[in-house]
Amino acid sequence: MQWASLSDFLSMGGYGLYVWGSYLVTVAAIVIELYLLKKDRVQTLKLLKRMRNFEHES
Amino acid sequence: MALNLYYYASPATFYQLSGKLIPWFGWSAAILTVIGLYISFFMAPTDFQQGEAYRIIFIHVPAAWMSMFIYLVMAFWGAIGLAFKTRLSFMMSRALAPTGALFTFIALWTGALWGKPMWGAWWVWDARLTSELILLFLYIGIMALWAAIDDPQRGDRAGALLTLVGAINVPIIYFSVKWWNTLHQGASVSLTKAPSMAKIMLIGMLVMAIAAWLYTIAVALYRARTLILERERNTDWVKAQMEK
Numbered sequence: 001m002q003w004a005s006l007s008d009f010l011s012m013g014g015y016g017l018y019v020w021g022s023y024l025v026t027v028a029a030i031v032i033e034l035y036l037l038k039k040d041r042v043q044t045l046k047l048l049k050r051m052r053n054f055e056h057e058s
Numbered sequence: 059m060a061l062n063l064y065y066y067a068s069p070a071t072f073y074q075l076s077g078k079l080i081p082w083f084g085w086s087a088a089i090l091t092v093i094g095l096y097i098s099f100f101m102a103p104t105d106f107q108q109g110e111a112y113r114i115i116f117i118h119v120p121a122a123w124m125s126m127f128i129y130l131v132m133a134f135w136g137a138i139g140l141a142f143k144t145r146l147s148f149m150m151s152r153a154l155a156p157t158g159a160l161f162t163f164i165a166l167w168t169g170a171l172w173g174k175p176m177w178g179a180w181w182v183w184d185a186r187l188t189s190e191l192i193l194l195f196l197y198i199g200i201m202a203l204w205a206a207i208d209d210p211q212r213g214d215r216a217g218a219l220l221t222l223v224g225a226i227n228v229p230i231i232y233f234s235v236k237w238w239n240t241l242h243q244g245a246s247v248s249l250t251k252a253p254s255m256a257k258i259m260l261i262g263m264l265v266m267a268i269a270a271w272l273y274t275i276a277v278a279l280y281r282a283r284t285l286i287l288e289r290e291r292n293t294d295w296v297k298a299q300m301e302k
Contacts, residue, residue, distance in 0.1 A: 002103065002104055003100075009099075012110040012111070012113070013104065013109045013110035013111075014109070014110075015109060015110050015111035015175055017171075018111055018114065018171040018172065018174060018175050019110060019111065019113050019114055019171075021171045022114045022117060022118070022167070022168040022171045022172070023117065025164070025167055025168075026117050026121070026164050026167075026168065029160055029163065029164055030160075030273075033156065033157065033160055033277065034277075036156075037277060037280055037281060037284075040281070040284050041280070041283075041284045044284050044287050044288050045287070045300075047288075047291075048287060048291055048296070048300050049300060051291065052297065052300050052301075
């Protein structure tokens with residue numbers, strides 16, 4: 001292990017902005033993709049349920 | 059072999075099977091990511107030339123690999139769809155595109171953040187960077203084309219055709235560092251020669267790459283299932299599914 005302390009770890013030898021900027025944006029992008037995936041599915045299921053209810057009524 | 063491919067190519071079968079597989083791919087991706095990050099930050103030593111900045115490699119390289127590989131898989135499914143008119147192939151192609159675009163964006167973004175401290179520039183119009191940017195535009199263009207064509211069958215075929223034409227860009231990206239003088243460094247890992255990096259760094263990168271693979275499979279299957287429901291909404295099996 002090469003880190004003496006948490007602040008040493010966060011500073012990444014002076015490259016903290018670049019290293020963490022890379023990792024955080026990657027995490028954010030993945031979170032957004034997962035959110036959109038879920039939203040898409042929920043919307044599609046809602047639409048299908050509405051169609052089914054409509055058919056049942058008519 | 060008694061494996062009946064047509065059986066698995068049926069959207070109804072695929073829907074059930076993929077539903078069971080997604081958690082396996084998803085959780086193994088998550089576990090490997092944790093292991094990969096541990097290796098990347100706590101086991102891999104400081105680089106003697108680049109200091110800690112090189113740690114961007116653990117996402118940059120897997121993301122760049124995935125950006126090219128996903129495109130080839132999309133082109134493969136597009137070609138199968140055009141040749142055999144299989145609905146599911148086109149749906150797989152559509153399901154992969156957003157994730158391909160995501161990894162292309164990540165490769166470009168992390169590349170910029172790596173380029174600034176090492177080269178002194180966020181961006182240069184170098185062959186590797188430019189062809190990767192074209193890849194992002196291809197993904198976006200293909201998705202825009204699908205979105206613009208209302209008739210799913212016509213959209214499928216047009217999208218597949220554009221994907222296949224654009225596939226020429228992938229070998230250009232891959233070999234750009236050989237064919238042209240690029241600021242971007244050559245391959246550290248290739249199939250033909252021993253990797254030019256420390257073993258533990260290589261292992262960290264490969265673990266992250268496998269995690270990215272598993273993530274892509276999980277996400278693409280999930281997206282394909284939603285597409286199947288949408289497209290097959292008038293079939294009996296989807297209606298039966300909704301009664302559950």
